[in-house]
Amino acid sequence: MQNTLSIQKTMPSLQEEVTKRRTFAIIAHPDAGKTTLTEKLLLYGGAIQLAGAVKARKERKTATSDWMAMEKERGISITSAALQFQYSDYVLNLLDTPGHEDFSEDTYRTLIAADTAVMVLDAAKGVEPQTRKLFKVCRERGIPIITFINKMDRPTKDMFALLDEIEEVLNIIAVPYVWPLGTGFDFKGVYDRLNSEVHLFEKTTGGILPAPFEVSGVYDSALDSKIDKDILDKFREEIELVEDGIHPFNQDEFLEGMITPVFFGSALNNFGIKLFLDRFLNLAPSPYHIILSDGSLMDPVESPFSCFVFKVQANMNKVHRDRIAFVRVCSGKFERGLNVNHNRLGKQIKLSSSFAFFGQDRNTVDEAYPGDIIGLINPGTYKIGDILYSGKQPNLRPLPVFAPELFATISTADTTSLKGFKKGIEQLTEEGILHLYSSRTIGSGSPIIGAAGRLQFDVFQRRLKDEYNVDTNINMLPYEACRWVHEEDASKLPSSANQIQDRENKTVVLFESEWDMNYFIRNNPEIRLKDHPA
């Protein structure tokens, strides 16, 4: 009896599990250093994970024959959904947001599963286009953002100009938490404004970094012997300007997305990362951030179990050929074998196959808590946006669907591979990156696919070959815009309208240009159009 009691006492409560979790995503323009930062963060999470990460990175660089290699060639990161690691007393869930030039819905939906975003900027390039787009999604979803300015060891923009750029381009107040001592070849370290400590950056021959050590205050005479006078004088001038002129940090303003705390460092040299991570744990909120349709926040502890599917991936492992649905736990405790309600199917499902992934490796997950990401084997049961829950259905906001801007028909000349062709198209479009349509009039009966960028078609075609062994032809169609038609108005469409049906059998109209679409809207006011299917 005594034993049972003592075990119960030491088991962390649901509240404790929630309090120690941080679920976040890194947003960056390609090449800013997202992968390098991820690896360095994992380093603090333990050697086993690091080995895995390095392996995954190496595989990516050396792989030549699959679609992932193609992703790398084009500067896209591999999708592994989420990595969980422990640091200090915390459990961190890092969501993988593939960042590439083309707009991808996948990335945007992943952000919706995060409670905080870390925005990585290249100190020489500032705010780049992809960062701007991703930032916009975070802002729309109310996700607070912490900025890490990377590559401080290389020539950079002027630091004040960089902060101004963040403020002007992104319309968010930048509040430096640390301030750099010099930049580029003169980069000597960072000053931690919170603790008035200096962390020195010293490159030694052979590229090995000594552990950063601390001195107290910017006027500590120890600095004079370590740092060139001109760099130190400039730094002391700058820090005075910062202390005098910078907006004071306020946690509520940060959570509301009005201000972003800014850190400086070098991911490649593992400099400034530990300081960033330690501050991140205090700044980033624990899971609470699921906003319901009525604008209120979901209480992850008080509410019964709920999660939503934010990502579906086919052929995660070429050996298993299985499809995985990734869910983010919003509230309550997950236990393997749990019976839950499935909102779309309107029936009960037993969650018996639940996994965590690390590259190609997978481990069974027996328990999970709000903020955690679990992969469920998906024999076609789950679609993006599905909600699984105990008790009353939570009123989660629907996931956004973006109207594609490019359309094509897809066909295969090889009649012996028709089965694989159909299966491949069906399964890969479930991932929600390309959308599948059909039409009686357009494309002479071939399936129609729509996407936001040309790259998506190339990856799709390559995956059909690699994963389903099907050669395909893609013929681009001359349309650049589409709109869903309000169901009651579909019968009013003129016969000249370029009608197609989505996979839920909803009517969509294609337009050759934005101008054509606006012309149609002006001339057919009785037909209501929507830029999303809901």
Ligand code: G4P
């Ligand atoms: P991404 O995931 O955002 O696309 O960027 P990634 O981490 O792959 O980094 C892009 C390039 O920038 C890499 O060089 C990486 O080594 C380099 N890099 C990242 N952080 C820093 C930094 O703090 N300082 C400097 N000087 N370079 C940095 P690469 O040559 O493309 O690849 P690799 O061969 O070095 O891996």
